[in-house]
Amino acid sequence: MSRATAKSPWVASPPLDLLLIAFGWLIAYLPLALIDAQFAAERNVRLYNARIQWVILAVLLVNYVHRHYTFLLVYGDRAEFHKHKSAYVIWPLVAVAVTALSVQLSFFTVLAGISVAWTIYHTIAQKFGILRVYGGKAGYGKRWIDLGFVWSGLLLVVLVVFARERTGILAQYAFGRRAIQLLEPLLPILPWLRDLAAALFAAFVGLFAVEEIRNRQRLSLGRVAFAISILALYALFLRSLITAYIVFGFSHALEYVVFVNAFVRSKYRRLPENHSPVARAVRRYWVVVPTVTLLLALFSYGGLRWDAKWFGVYIVGSSFLHFIYDGLIWKVRKPDVARPLEVALAPTGDRSPLA
Known part of the structure; x- marks a missing residue:
């Protein structure tokens, strides 16, 4: 990429980028x-369930908060x-109609x-988008x-998880069973595909490392840390599909916030x-935003306590709005997005949104 160097290589600040985004x-x-x-x-199942439900609740609340941030950005600023x-x-209107009909x-x-x-596509696209922002700010990549x-990396994870869990945890969920049906024809060549995906991923990891070394004079520590975090998150799937899915979702929501x-x-x-309401809120940031x-978070917690089933319906229906709106808002090639990020010149032809 050819572009001017941005004022700061960090999205927020070194501590926030490293401790929260990465x-x-x-x-x-x-x-x-x-x-x-x-x-x-x-080996106490009752105690295990009691402990883990609080972690899952916290993850869900952060996830629900981040989705509603998108609506505040859209409806809180006339421009x-x-x-x-x-x-x-x-x-x-479409989301309400389709969700109601689905029920x-x-x-x-x-x-x-x-x-x-x-959600899976959306989460990985955001990882890619943030990598591009770091590259745009540092002037390389x-x-x-x-x-x-x-x-x-995602391709390799999918093949590894399918090979390991097609008779395990995947088979316990409707979405997992559907995924198994779609991928079942690949079983005869699955080992070959997995090895090919591993080689492809290793090649891209190598290319990424070479690109960082070539640009070591302007190396972005935020970009390197974020790339390492992606590798670590992918590695979690080798340990536990459920844990990795929960943690990946949490990372997506937190970095977005x-x-x-x-x-x-x-x-x-x-x-x-x-x-606008958003602008006024930002000017009283430490009072209004928290x-x-x-x-x-309280709205989301109240919804879960009131009726988890119907709140889940609301969350699924509104999730599509979150996906669509993020696709409209976060295009780094647009000056009104690139300027606040201090990206001197957005990547030419970069059509992937932040999330």
Whole structure:
């Protein structure tokens, strides 16, 4: 890439980037690992379930908060809303109608399965997007290498998990059983495909490392740390599918919350004439933003306590809005996104959104 060097190589700050964006997933992983170790020693299922439910609840709340951040960005700023006004009016109506029909006509599990599949794509796309932001800020990094690094890793994970869990945990869930049906024809050549995917992933890891070494004079520590965190998260799938899925989801939500907070603070500092609710909230950041975040968490907790089933329906239905809206908002090639991020020049032809 040819571009000017940005003012700061960090998205938020060195501590926040390293402790939360790159390795914040440890907040969820360490308690899960400790609970697993205690269970291995005690073999007390009741105690295990009591302990793990609190970790899962915390992960769910962070996940639900991050999804609602997107709606605040859209409906809390008139300028952002008017960029895609029709979409922001029509898509909620479509989501309500489709979700209601799915419940009425008994195909909600299909809708939930689509949401899970889209969540996986959405999560990996965000990892790729953040890598691109770090590259854009530092002034180096090839798009095709970053793309191959992230997606070849996912391919390897899918094949390894399928080979190991097709008669285990995957078979216990409707989405897993559907995935097994889709991949079953590959069984005769699965070992060959797995080895090929491993070689491909190793090649892209090598290419990524070479690119970092070649640009060591302007090396982005945030980018390197984030890449290492992706490798570590992929490695978790070798230990436990459930743990890895929970931790991966938590990492996605937490990095999004930190990223959005850094973005809006930078954006509205440059727009003193903007008096939207989001802009006003950012100008009283340490009062309003934590309060709003806490209220979103309480709303989500209340929904789970009131009726977990129907709140789950709401979450699945609204998840599609989150996916679509993020695709509209987070395109780093657009100046109004690149400028607050201090990316001097967004990657040419980079069509992948942040999330």
